[in-house]
Amino acid sequence: MGNCSCQNKKPNSVNNSNAIEVKTEMSIMDTIGRWKARWNIGRMNYKISPGLYMTGRPGPDSEVFISSNYKMSFDILRKNLNGINSWIIVLDTAGINVWCAAGKGTFGTDELVRMIDQTSIKDHIDHKRIIVPQLGAPGISAHEVKKRSGLNVVYGPVKASDIKNFLKNNREITDKMKKVTFTFFERLVLTPTEFVLSLKYSPLFLILLFLVDIIIGKNGLEVFYKDILIFFGALFSGTVLFPALLPFLPFRSFALKGWILGMIYIVTINLMAFNSIQGNYVHMLTIPILVSFLSYNFTGSSTYTSLTGVEKELKISLPLYGISILSGVVVLLINFF
Amino acid sequence: MKMKYLKNVAQLKLDSDKCTGCGMCVKVCPHAVFVIDNKKAIITDRDLCMECGACQVNCPFDALEVRKGVGCASAVIKGKLTGSEPTCGCSDTAGCC
Ligand code: SF4
Ligand code: SF4
Numbered sequence: 001m002g003n004c005s006c007q008n009k010k011p012n013s014v015n016n017s018n019a020i021e022v023k024t025e026m027s028i029m030d031t032i033g034r035w036k037a038r039w040n041i042g043r044m045n046y047k048i049s050p051g052l053y054m055t056g057r058p059g060p061d062s063e064v065f066i067s068s069n070y071k072m073s074f075d076i077l078r079k080n081l082n083g084i085n086s087w088i089i090v091l092d093t094a095g096i097n098v099w100c101a102a103g104k105g106t107f108g109t110d111e112l113v114r115m116i117d118q119t120s121i122k123d124h125i126d127h128k129r130i131i132v133p134q135l136g137a138p139g140i141s142a143h144e145v146k147k148r149s150g151l152n153v154v155y156g157p158v159k160a161s162d163i164k165n166f167l168k169n170n171r172e173i174t175d176k177m178k179k180v181t182f183t184f185f186e187r188l189v190l191t192p193t194e195f196v197l198s199l200k201y202s203p204l205f206l207i208l209l210f211l212v213d214i215i216i217g218k219n220g221l222e223v224f225y226k227d228i229l230i231f232f233g234a235l236f237s238g239t240v241l242f243p244a245l246l247p248f249l250p251f252r253s254f255a256l257k258g259w260i261l262g263m264i265y266i267v268t269i270n271l272m273a274f275n276s277i278q279g280n281y282v283h284m285l286t287i288p289i290l291v292s293f294l295s296y297n298f299t300g301s302s303t304y305t306s307l308t309g310v311e312k313e314l315k316i317s318l319p320l321y322g323i324s325i326l327s328g329v330v331v332l333l334i335n336f337f
Numbered sequence: 338m339k340m341k342y343l344k345n346v347a348q349l350k351l352d353s354d355k356c357t358g359c360g361m362c363v364k365v366c367p368h369a370v371f372v373i374d375n376k377k378a379i380i381t382d383r384d385l386c387m388e389c390g391a392c393q394v395n396c397p398f399d400a401l402e403v404r405k406g407v408g409c410a411s412a413v414i415k416g417k418l419t420g421s422e423p424t425c426g427c428s429d430t431a432g433c434c
Binding site for chain 1: 411413
């Protein structure tokens with residue numbers, strides 16, 4: 001990571017402190033790093049070392065915040081602690097954000113109790129509060145932590161940008177601060193990653209298209225190029241249009257919403273390119289399935305889907321996907337002979 | 338617009354006899370599934386629950402039961418393929434969760 005401004009070790013005025021001072025301003029490197037993470041470049045190595053950090057000049061009455069060691073989460077936290085003297089304990093979550101790590105349990109009671117011990121935070125403060133982001137609650141058992149460390153877990157706001165209001169509000173959470181949302185903008189920032197990830201399988205599909213269009217179908221290059229465009233359009237529909245349109249597509253199932261979007265997409269293409277609604281039957285049978293699958297995959301990024309629900313969707317859609325694609329292959333074969 | 342996932346799938350159980358109305362579940366639930374009424378927690382709308390498990394681990398009186406897991410397609414598929422419990426593959430796929 002090289003140029004990370006959060007690890008400048010400086011001598012500080014706090015006695016006996018093993019804390020590392022961090023800045024609350026973002027450097028240009030941080031901004032570039034965040035951009036790279038969004039586009040999925042070198043994302044795996046995006047972590048900072050676990051331990052005790054501080055913003056400003058914290059004292060015994062300063063608040064203690066708990067964070068994961070995913071650099072992007074930590075950066076957002078320190079940025080929002082601008083002007084506040086505070087302690088930050090960074091847990092070892094293997095560079096994974098709080099929400100995900102709490103689901104896995106790495107952002108968990110054991111790790112928190114271990115780090116409370118290791119950082120000797122209790123020697124630095126004369127109160128008993130630690131502020132844990134509410135998104136970490138699936139991994140942390142507040143009463144367990146109390147029993148094992150003596151410290152009281154106070155759940156802080158979902159968004160770090162609410163921290164100042166939270167502190168002003170006597171560390172009371174308002175309803176707005178604790179609800180997980182999934183707004184248009186929140187969905188949109190996910191789309192670059194989704195799109196880039198979906199490209200992973202495109203070489204395979206391109207080879208398949210080449211085989212079908214050129215080698216077997218003996219169609220001209222023009223058909224092949226058109227199919228490539230339609231294919232990338234489908235990827236775009238499933239990874240960018242779908243997240244954007246999520247609440248406006250009918251039904252609750254992601255796979256079904258996605259299938260409808262795929263149908264709209266392919267019918268639009270057919271009307272434009274072939275001047276007819278059904279155009280190419282093979283497209284009609286396969287493209288909506290591709291879009292549906294990509295959409296279903298978006299459950300992983302959504303903030304409100306449940307495991308049981310996602311399993312149920314798979315159980316229902318998998319056979320239907322199979323039937324539709326098989327029919328596509330049959331139509332293709334009939335066209336050949 | 339409030340988005341809801343599939344109807345009647347979330348596996349969330351509340352044992353009212355054990356509940357003391359302490360309000361911890363109200364505090365930790367990211368989707369405002371609970372309210373406290375007459376010193377007892379009640380489930381307002383089960384369809385809002387994403388099975389994150391936060392309420393269960395934070396209920397000091399063991400009154401809640403959730404099938405905790407990640408609502409993530411690639412985790413479910415991977416789990417089915419390898420025959421293991423679905424876990425979030427965030428370490429290698431960034432989009433997950
Ligand atoms: S956390 Fe448990 S005991 Fe407390 S209100 Fe909720 S269900 Fe009842
Ligand atoms: S499992 Fe999570 S979403 Fe469901 S009720 Fe409990 S805290 Fe709320």
